[in-house]
Amino acid sequence: MAKTFRVGMIGYRFMGRAHSNAWRQAPKFFPLKANVELHTICGRNAANTQTARAQLGWQHATTDWREIVESPLIDIVDISVPPDLHAEIAIAAAKNGKHILCEKVFAVNVKQAEQMLAAATKAKVVHMVCHNYRRIPAIVLAKKIIAEGALGRIYHFRARYAQDRLADPEFPLDWRLQKDSSGGGVHYDINSHIIDLGRYLVGEFKQVLGLVNTFIPERPLAESLAKGQRKMGKVAVPDSAAFLGWMDNGVMANLEATRYALGRKNHIEIEINGSKGSIYFDFEDMNALKFYNGADPADRRGFREIQVTERDGIHPYVANWWPPGHGLGYEHTFVHTIADFVNACAEGKSVQPTFEDGLKNQQVLAAVEESSAKGKWAKV
Amino acid sequence: MAKTFRVGMIGYRFMGRAHSNAWRQAPKFFPLKANVELHTICGRNAANTQTARAQLGWQHATTDWREIVESPLIDIVDISVPPDLHAEIAIAAAKNGKHILCEKVFAVNVKQAEQMLAAATKAKVVHMVCHNYRRIPAIVLAKKIIAEGALGRIYHFRARYAQDRLADPEFPLDWRLQKDSSGGGVHYDINSHIIDLGRYLVGEFKQVLGLVNTFIPERPLAESLAKGQRKMGKVAVPDSAAFLGWMDNGVMANLEATRYALGRKNHIEIEINGSKGSIYFDFEDMNALKFYNGADPADRRGFREIQVTERDGIHPYVANWWPPGHGLGYEHTFVHTIADFVNACAEGKSVQPTFEDGLKNQQVLAAVEESSAKGKWAKV
Amino acid sequence: MAKTFRVGMIGYRFMGRAHSNAWRQAPKFFPLKANVELHTICGRNAANTQTARAQLGWQHATTDWREIVESPLIDIVDISVPPDLHAEIAIAAAKNGKHILCEKVFAVNVKQAEQMLAAATKAKVVHMVCHNYRRIPAIVLAKKIIAEGALGRIYHFRARYAQDRLADPEFPLDWRLQKDSSGGGVHYDINSHIIDLGRYLVGEFKQVLGLVNTFIPERPLAESLAKGQRKMGKVAVPDSAAFLGWMDNGVMANLEATRYALGRKNHIEIEINGSKGSIYFDFEDMNALKFYNGADPADRRGFREIQVTERDGIHPYVANWWPPGHGLGYEHTFVHTIADFVNACAEGKSVQPTFEDGLKNQQVLAAVEESSAKGKWAKV
């Protein structure tokens, strides 16, 4: 008989909803090596947590996350709260021997990240950071193409994560723009995603030349707006950031994260150029990968728009969903992440991206901040 | 207290999986006006049906569809089997007072379609055909733009449903290519979808000039291949079809359905041109709608690529899912369909597309066949 | 010493300007096998013709086309006037032993086309119809790919020529919408182009099922508007046309021509699907060809966007222009056409598309009209 993992999830907002869906869907679409039970959900407000419990499909609710990490009933802790709370919860969960899935950005500073990795390693639990975009089928295909050497020597890694919600000065100062809760604003929130994709697809960052910036220094406080007022608060974190850098093997990097790109909704754009080929990806067209193969006959080279939706093992994950051309959406990336995480837990194996990846990501983020503060290169 | 509808679903393959997912997901993402219970699933093979029951989340399983349509426990019958079985099941379900959701193509001929509509009308049940593509957010937005008159007088309705799986002569002769089970092959299977979109967005077809065709007249029988043999069978239905025609208000129509378009995976392409604007849609980029507004300033007119993912009531359905740019996939169209169907059942209201739409669609399909057979115009 | 051809061109409007440019540019960019002299230009209005002569770079001007076709000084006659004048001029030119480049649509009926071909054949002159789109580098590459068999058995030829200028009911009734001068309105004017591309790339049309149409039956007369009046005239020719059909080797065809597609400016869209590959082209992105190669590895198939701008003989014509990615425009198609025509004249060889192509095109146009009139299939 297959083992059953009981899951406790902390947080019920955007990520809580996305994770809950994935916990429900993974066993329906993937032949997992263990069963899962959506056991307990945790939030600060009792009434809201009860509503979320019913709506998102959990059995129990609590307002004390310690109940989850300490409960002998719970096998897996899913941390879907703002980043300032990750370290304390993750370390406690590790001490209690729970497998841990932790949302990104991993921590609010490098020190916390180190402690989290140390705790998880010491406890020998399975630990994973939820960089869900690694499991877009198109990205997995990109990884395969690169691993095969089909791009040759890589010259450029170029990425931009662009959204547009902050272009409006009236967009409120919520937790994502507060120093305490977010750690580093837009830089931590979304640059962390493309740094992760760079590390996954290409290699480690060695040194960086960064520029973190705040376009709009004051915004109405979210809490104030909720009360019908309009009290302003200072934006003490970056709302945009860019950096150049060097990666392993002399790859030149150029990354940029912004929420000031009107018309770009969730534009995660990646281009990798090598001596034999190039790859281009844009999340707003997430079911496609563009691949230029320098080995094609000279008169018919061009970026191919591959619909990454083929079955029979041709493309990853999609065989478990729908026929070719019947595309997937945003939420599927979480289902794939959780399916792989559950299987890793069942087998007691490591599953990427681990807390070590979380730490390395944090080191890049910090190096960019350091470079920006000093106005010169910083080592990662 | 909200009412609870117990659902019985017949069929567990491609459509059964898509519908089951939608029955599970609709209450999680939409505030339905009734609860739903995935009560009983039905299939011909007992063992497979049990497996499907467990996998797809149903409480009970049966191999006799009559148990479902006659059970006093069941409120809603979901017909997800091949089209030759629709009429008998739907008529029996109607007689037993069940609300009915019926997969497309609605029936295998016009007469059946008439009988199905008559039975459902007489029984005063809620009846709906599962033309799921009507509830792509981009298509609903197109409908709104047209309804506002923003296209002006419509000149052209142009649609193509193109896939590529039959380009391989070894692709087997399955039920979709058999006369008995499919009614009309590719013509019925996928032309019915774009006919439906034309009727939804533009108006009724008046007369048609059709060409139905079979490129490859013999294929290995699916059953034979399953036994490791390669017995050939005759393809007695169209595997491709095109037609020109006139719609309401003098709109010129050009529709084509094929599974011989290599590289086109689920390419449902629609273009509508009017005196004030144009619309373009391609399912392979399903989260976008292209709109050309002739009222824009002369120097900045162009097809806008609208990402139909805005919340706050701006775009339909998407507020219940994820933030802007975090796109939906194929399966969401079924969730929207079933959410609307459940609400209609709860309120005892009609919900489009009804069995009358199913009948009218069937009449267009038949007129195209008639025109093709006679080599001249046929009235719908 | 290379021979010098003296050219006489009849017409100075849109086509006259495009041809004059090509006559001037061809020797500058291509190593022609003969010199050319822009000798005499002819138009009906003496003053306008003089202005055109100076502006377009011709040595002499005349208002009598017979002077050109009968002059012993002239070697080549370029017919760039409306189609009703083609036959008389072309036949006279042939009788006088001139090589002939004739604008499309070739003639205003099949009989004229037959006479033109007969005259040119009898006179043993070089004769060419100016279907300039054949010499878009991307189209020549498509031809090469098809000729190599890289598409396998061809199933579908699909083309649309869409513009939008007639969507405005106030667009005047000019010669292109008059029966006498145009022969067949939009059907002749632009359907002839995509028929030609179908014949060039795929094969002959065998039978057709056509629908020619006039959306707006009355328009202000161009002459009347020029006088500040607004006298209406009847549109006695098609302003839109579509047809289905069969080509050689069982290729299913679907062609449509319209000037009612708002937002489509010069949208010549072609798709060809075969058992091994597909091709897509859109003139509005004329430097690119999209090619889907079914022989690519299964996980990386997709439409390649080939920039058809490579030098060193990789792509046709472009080596004579600019480096890769430095695209060509509309007018270059005429330069290529005239370069090839001059070389053919110098060598006394035939050059496609000949007057025989003109005749066959006319036969397809007529068959579509016949089919539309009778409401049933017509043989070509």
Add this chain to the structure above:
Amino acid sequence: MAKTFRVGMIGYRFMGRAHSNAWRQAPKFFPLKANVELHTICGRNAANTQTARAQLGWQHATTDWREIVESPLIDIVDISVPPDLHAEIAIAAAKNGKHILCEKVFAVNVKQAEQMLAAATKAKVVHMVCHNYRRIPAIVLAKKIIAEGALGRIYHFRARYAQDRLADPEFPLDWRLQKDSSGGGVHYDINSHIIDLGRYLVGEFKQVLGLVNTFIPERPLAESLAKGQRKMGKVAVPDSAAFLGWMDNGVMANLEATRYALGRKNHIEIEINGSKGSIYFDFEDMNALKFYNGADPADRRGFREIQVTERDGIHPYVANWWPPGHGLGYEHTFVHTIADFVNACAEGKSVQPTFEDGLKNQQVLAAVEESSAKGKWAKV
């Protein structure tokens, strides 16, 4: 009577061909305020220069550029040689009172640029740098949209100039990769273009954080290959470069130039994001401009793909060419440049981009080099 300018052009390779074409074509397509005569062409090799003279349409040839700048017959000097020769020629031309059109990159260092500007200013001649991409109709439209304030406060200017020819290590070390002749390799050659577009569209660069790089430090010498040998030479200039920076009014800049992006042929990609709208342009689709208008109704916002080919004064320059949708190519940018230059000369007016623009561009290039060398911010 209109004045006639006699032009002397120095250089006959790539730029010489492009300029010659523009000198020939400008009077044919634009109503210039003066006549032009292609008087004398100059090159180092007498035989080649004679061939070029004949092929490119010039009356006279010389091997001594001083003959041109000193000749009383010459009114305009067109400098189309490598950048190390610009200063001496331009200064001499200015001293002789010639109007000057100078290719980019303007000079090989800032000092030269200053001297060139000083000489031209003192001589009161018309002086222009040939940044031809400013006169792509789509770019002029972008300028207009920005000037109207339709983008609001600008946050981001982002540009990449990507080609792929150096991805092959065997591509030879030609003058563009030599320090003496090029000044600064790929950085000067193509970063100068996107710096110019940034200055034209958005504003001045204030400070930069740069990274200039040489991926492949040795290449076969072009001269050696020409002799059938393969002698290697050191690449002493950047073959790729990126920089971040601040522009006027707090605009964040990110520019990158490379010839290592396989599949990118002449990919000049620009994105500008403001508080009210965004603009995107890619030269490989040069007839289109993408514009996102934040003022559009909330449910129908999206990047519009504007075909910048409308006549009647709607779009710049195109009225003089062809109808809508009949796109232009690379060479037309030179025709527009020269048409405007001639008109400015005729009226004795300044025409952008002037030598002052050349100087400012050079200052940005130098600041990027300085920043890269020191590893910290540099002021422009």
